[in-house]
Amino acid sequence: MNINLTQNKNFKTFKIFSEVAAKNNQTLFIVGGYVRDLLMKRQSPTDIDFVTEGNGIELAKAAANELHPKLKVSVFKNYGTAMFKHAGLDLEFVGARKESYSEDSRKPSVEIGTLEDDQKRRDFTINALAISLNKDTFGDLSDPFGGINDLKNxxxxxxxxxxxxxxxxxxxxxxxxxxxxxxxxxxxxxxxxxxxxxxxxxxxxxxxxxxxxxxxxxxxxxxxxxxxxxxxxxxxxxxIPELTALKGIEEVEGQTHKDNFWHTLEVVDNISKNTDNLWLRWAALLHDIGKAPTKKFVDGIGWTFHGHEFLGSKMVKNLFYRLKLPLGSDMKYVQKLVKLSSRPIALVDDGTSDSALRRLLFDAGDDLEDLFILNKADITTKNSSKQAKFKKNFEDVAVKIKEVEEKDQIRNFQPPISGEEIMALFGLNPGREIGILKEKVKEAILEGEIGNDKEQAREFVIKEGKLLGLEIADSV
The missing domain is CATH 1.10.110.30 (Hydrophobic Seed Protein)
Incomplete structure (x- = not known):
């Protein structure tokens, strides 16, 4: 089978490499994922792997020099590979090799081999396909393990x-x-x-x-x-045993709970229809991990998972640490969404106070919209009328929050009076009183006792300061 490469956008590069290999008396083949995706008519990857029955490092240097004398070639002698970047592509060359493994390592012992040896060491038949760039067989497909059939099937x-x-x-x-x-x-x-x-x-x-x-x-x-x-x-x-711990359905006194593992997988699929944000998908994956350790049957109530969001958010940090995942803003974002994952559900009642809406707005900040995406993905009921009702409830809460936000400007708000201004007001040095008063201002605004307004905040601080035994500075 011959693959017509003349229409390939990298055809010129392939021809140049073919000529360089011929000059060096070496064979050359494209292998791996690039060939697979080409045959599947998928978008071509930007990394292309080449195998030569010879010295891959020397051929890479010669190929790079032919494209541009100043191209930098990265050499990995231990693996017999070399790579360089050109025209937005990552081009890697390796000498064909045989591999053997020891019991306690996935790093192989390597020796020189043929193209077939190299194809044998590939992980899957669909990745063991190779296209010849040699002059007499240019474009010929090598498929020793039936990779084409596996692609079709x-x-x-x-x-x-x-x-x-x-x-x-x-x-x-x-x-x-x-x-x-x-x-x-x-x-x-x-x-x-x-x-x-x-x-x-x-x-x-x-x-x-x-x-x-x-x-x-x-x-x-x-x-x-x-x-x-x-x-x-x-x-x-x-x-990730924290996820498999969610598996199973228990029954006590005729009452059961849903299988939270399979529910979680539904939530991840649901959210994936609406976002490519990896960490928002992780929040969906972990939103219920606190349910296994908090599950309890209570007489007269049934199955409960009290505090599972709070415990789940604490578990996120340990899980990310163990899995070597990022421990900075990405982890904190997932923690935050897991902790808040059930909050909007409690706000669907018509009698929800503005203060509860303000608190959610303050706590969620710029991640509020992502929280709602998670909440909607969490609706896995197969009852279409219930599903429509739940989604409408969340939409109603979103409208309420928008109204409160426009009125009170709470999202990511900074207290309208700063710590420096409080110190100047009472002639204080930095100390615990400043933090207490700033917290009181925040709580008063969230509770709706005062507006998010500088003058109202100043009057409030003066009143609360007096209760703490503070006197207005003479200079004020």
Whole structure:
């Protein structure tokens, strides 16, 4: 089978590399994801991998020099690879190689090999495809493991025996699930069973590498495809047991609760229809993690999960730390949304006070709209009339909040009187009284006792200061 590359936007580059390889008496092939996506007619990736039956580093240097003498080539001698950037592309060259693995590492021992050897070491048949850039066979497709058929049948399958493939490099288990999720493919039965068998091997892989694959699953169109496979294979229990702890339905005195694990997967799918924000999707994934440790059956009431949002938000930090996820603003954003996830539900009543709306507006700040996206995604009832009612309730709350915001200007507000102004008012040095008075001003505004107004805040501070035994400074 020959692939016509003449219409490919990178055709000129491929021809130049073909000529350079010929001058160096080396073979050259495009391999991996670029070939897969080309055949699937997907948007071409910006990284292209090349394999040569020879010295990959020397060929990379020669190819870069042919494009532009000043192109910088990054060399990785331990892996026999070299790469450089050109025209928005990341171009990587490697010498064809054989690999063998030790029991306690996913880093292989490497020796020089042929193209076929190199294709054997690839993770999946759909990634073992190669296109020749050699003069006599330019565009010919090499498919020793039936990758074309697997593409047509939407199958994830390993080139060699799957248990050995996954044991050698356990990250491939996460990659199999990631490709199944992002491409909407099925993992071939023997391969799926091999993942179940080898799941414990994932523990030798760094969490940073695992999370790269996990986040790609989270960013797929329907993340539950990958999350379900992680649960089915046992990988979820190893990597994020806080989620599998939500599994199951208990019954006491004829009363049951929903299975919060499968509910969570529905919420993640729902929110993914409306946002590509990875961390908002994470908030959906973790919004109920506090329910497992807070679940309790109370006579006369039934199943309760009191304080699960607060406990869940505390669990987020430990989970992010363990999984080597960012601990800065991204983690705090997820914490915040988990903590506030049930707040809007309590505000759907017509009798909701303005102060409750002001507090939500103040606490959510710029993330209020994201909170509402999460709340709407959390509606998983199959009853269409209930679903419509819940969504309308949230829309009504959004309207109420907008009215309060326009009137009181609460979102992200700074107290209308500063700590420096309070110190000047009473002739004070920095101290605890300043913090107390600023907090009282904030509470008074949120409760609607005073407006978000400088003069009203000043009068309020004078009155409260007197109650604390403070005197107005002579200079005021």
């Amino acid at each position: 939407k199958i994830i399958r390993t080139p060699l025996e799957p248990s050995q493939t996954y044991s050698d490099d356990p990250l491939r288990m996460m990659r199999a699930i990631r490709f199944a999720s992002t491409l909407n493919f099925k993992i071939e039965e023997n391969s799926l069973n091999a993942i179940k068998k080898e799941k414990e091997r994932i523990k030798i892989v760094s969490l940073e590498r695992i999370m790269v694959e996990f986040n790609k699953i989270m960013l797929s169109a329907k993340p539950s495809l990958g999350l379900r496979l992680m649960e089915e294979t046992g990988l979820m229990q190893i990597i």
